[in-house]
Amino acid sequence: MMTSLGTGIAVGYLIFVALGLIISFAVLWSTRAGRRDKGQGVDVERAEKAEPWWGVFVVGLLAILLGLTIWRAPWFTENDDPKDVQVQVTGIQFGFLVQPTQVKAGEDVEFNVTSKDVNHAMGLYNPQGQMIMNVEAIPGYTISRSYRFTEPGTYEIRCLEFCGYKHHEMIYPAFQVTA
Numbered sequence: 001m002m003t004s005l006g007t008g009i010a011v012g013y014l015i016f017v018a019l020g021l022i023i024s025f026a027v028l029w030s031t032r033a034g035r036r037d038k039g040q041g042v043d044v045e046r047a048e049k050a051e052p053w054w055g056v057f058v059v060g061l062l063a064i065l066l067g068l069t070i071w072r073a074p075w076f077t078e079n080d081d082p083k084d085v086q087v088q089v090t091g092i093q094f095g096f097l098v099q100p101t102q103v104k105a106g107e108d109v110e111f112n113v114t115s116k117d118v119n120h121a122m123g124l125y126n127p128q129g130q131m132i133m134n135v136e137a138i139p140g141y142t143i144s145r146s147y148r149f150t151e152p153g154t155y156e157i158r159c160l161e162f163c164g165y166k167h168h169e170m171i172y173p174a175f176q177v178t179a
Contacts, residue, residue, distance in 0.1 A: 012068075083110035083146060089157070091120030091137040094166035096157050102176040105152045111135060114142045120170070121160035127153035134160060152179045 084107035090097040092115070103109050113122050113135045120137035124147070135145045149155075155177060159170035 083108040085109045087111050089113045089122055089135075089137070091115040091117075091122065091159065091163070091170075093117050093164050094159075094170045096122070096159075096170070096172040098157065098172055098175060101174065102178060103149065105149045105177050105179055108146060108148050110144055110146050112142050112144050113137045115139045118163050119161055120163050123158045123160040124175075125156040125158065126151070127155065129156075136161070149177045152177045 085100070085103050087103065087109055088097075088099045089111055091113070111122070111124075111133070115137040117139060119139070122133075122135045122137055123131050124133040124135075126132050133145060133147055135143055137143070153176075154173070155175040157172035157175055159167055161167075163170065
């Protein structure tokens with residue numbers, strides 16, 4: 001079942017595909033018009049008059065796209081409110097140190113992710129095996145991401161960045177979310 005956000009994205013995508021097809025047809029039609037004139041030259045004056053309007057059209061389209069998408073940027077969605085729980089996640093070859101290992105559903109959880117040795121990436125998976133969050137783990141840096149768990153269960157943390165010969169075994173299988 002598709003969420004309302006997913007439906008909105010799908011409809012937006014279809015609109016942009018339709019606009020792309022219309023614009024492609026208009027460009028194709030305008031380039032073919034010279035051939036229909038049977039040898040008449042290109043009307044340079046007309047093309048020079050239309051050129052600034054194409055620029056305005058492109059800039060306007062980009063401004064509209066920016067206006068529609070900028071509000072989804074992370075700096076507009078995250079806030080500095082104190083979180084209910086701070087979870088420290090440290091990547092080390094070839095495992096994760098997680099403290100605490102249990103949180104309650106409905107709490108605002110802030111994951112503070114770092115690495116002791118090489119670059120890792122913390123992928124958080126829900127009980128159905130779907131990835132719900134991805135955070136880079138970089139030595140010397142702590143990267144924070146917030147998440148609110150809505151359903152209890154056992155969540156899994158996997159490394160998503162190749163970190164060595166046992167990368168495929170770098171799984172923390174028992175992050176608990178209780179009711």
